[in-house]
Amino acid sequence: MHASGRTPASVACHRLGRICALLVLLACALLGWAPRAHAGVANAPGANLEVALITYGPGDTYWERFGHDAIELRDTVSGEAVTFNYGVFDFDEEGFLLHFAAGRMHYLMDAAPSDVDQHYYAEVGRSVTRQPLAFTASQAADLRDFLLWNLQPENARYDYDYYANNCATRVRDALDKALGGVLKKQLGARPGGMTYRQQTARLMSQQAWLMLILDVGLGPYADQPLSAWQESFLPMVLQTQIRHVTTNDADGAAHPVVLGEQLLSPNRLVAPPEQAPDLRLPLALAGLVLAALLLITRRFAPTVFAVIATFYLVLAGIVGMALIILWTLTTHHSAWANANLLIFNPLAWLLIATAWRARRGIPSSRFADMLIALQLLAVLIAWLLHLLPGVVQQNQPWLLFAMPCWLALAWCYRKRHING
Incomplete structure (x- = not known):
């Protein structure tokens, strides 16, 4: 039950308004209509773009229990930083409950200034971790262009799946695409630590009634052995696994994708257990x-x-x-x-x-x-x-x-x- 971690109905409307405003700004910048003072992420050369994976720890509400993550693009010249994530859903969407029951949920991509997003998660006590990534100038520019395309209203909506197509897998896939497939190649060859069922029970254990409902409702699909790539449907797993991924520079030398790691805000909530409870x-x-x-x-x-x-x-x-x-x-x-x-x-x-x-x-x-x-x-x-x-x-x-x-x-x- 993956979700962004904010109250969905009000946040979706608020964020959609910010998306429209951001799109206007980005479009102006891309078309060269904005003055130089507004230069930033949208029109910065790839060499000026810093890419980072932002991971937010689990929250207290049931839809926040799986955590959340986002891609941050920062223009090192102007200082502008924007986070792109795939975790917005709207209870007020027409037919939302029917779509939810039938397994046809619609989620949206979103973008916001980094300090706004990170301040929210820090304020509610959820951990915020930033991992700068080793992207070349062309890879960073390609990622930026893809994210801006994906942010357009006609491209922002996607069909959500708890395990195979959620907020974290979309972030993972966008990073993998820009890096030329190294994430999938390396994480796909590495075994995961738990199954879908075990991870679900572990993260939902603080809501025992919901954990039991989910456990009795999961079929054999939830018990298949997972690769690290599949298990990266969880943001915290992706945060851990990406530390071990390497990429080659122009000379063919291998180096880590993760350049460093900074805990921007510590967790102040009750952390989920390391292992799934034995029922x-x-x-x-x-x-x-x-x-x-x-x-x-x-x-x-x-x-x-x-x-x-x-x-x-x-x-x-x-x-x-x-x-x-x-x-x-x-x-x-x-x-x-x-x-x-x-x-x-x-x-x-x-x-x-x-x-x-x-x-x-x-x-x-x-x-x-x-x-x-x-x-x-x-x-x-x-x-x-x-x-x-x-x-x-x-x-x-x-x-x-x-x-x-x-x-x-x-x-x-x-x-x-x-x-x-």
Whole structure:
């Protein structure tokens, strides 16, 4: 859930106004209409342009948890510095919520004076790091020209994807294009440290409820091994990985792309953990507690048993329906082919009536017995999937949660059937 880190609706309108003003200034400069006093980034020769990667640390709001970054162009003669980023979205856009749900979100490129952007992030307590990059004069000029082209209203909008096409990957790709592909070549050959799922859980761990929702909704796509290039969908990873990239000068000698690194503002917020939390034990314990409650209340408080069973079955059906919709009706490919459908699915709703009949001493029907048997078989298949070669969805925490619940329900329904 990558985002720029400002309140989107108001900032989008404010920033779009600044884009228009900046475009007028840049167009004037490019066409030679501006006086010499206004010379700067837009018309400076490449030899006067300094390129830097600016990285902003994670924020407190959920859409800020992945951090943010930008490309800074600085004219060393006039002192003008402009940051270009790809992280603006607008809640007021027509159909925004529908596009969001369907996985067709639209983001915008933005530009602003560097001191304005950096002051904002420093003010809210997020870290700001600046890495000057080794660009030749022609590379810097090419990058500037591309960014100005990309900033034009007809080119600024793009289709956002959480992992494959977000604010950080756009910055990464723009730098790579100007550097002749050295970033992709070198980072693509280097293994990453975590999967999409692990990075998502790590960064969202401070909002546990949202972390769990995202984890249950991610399919096997999120568990593929990543290269450093792919893992650079995170600004902090790109900041780290680009330190190891080298490029050749005119004489063929290799030297680092990063010329230095300056912490402009330290982080004053709670930093995310270095590793993703292991959800297996907490969810296994939660599943065992729920299963124990089902077994105990089934014997001593049948009405309470019916309420608890209904809660679990309704929740399992809702989760399953959401997974089906994500797979079949949206472009959220990270949620496709989700194996959690084997343990959470709408068939659970058909077992709710049986829980309430059991409360009155009415035995379960053969149809209910068949559904329970089918569900237990599905749980077994979900476990057996982990024996297959290749990328397997890492959903063990949810299997450990659901398995004791389904076994407890099967026992409670079967026991009533025998007693009846």
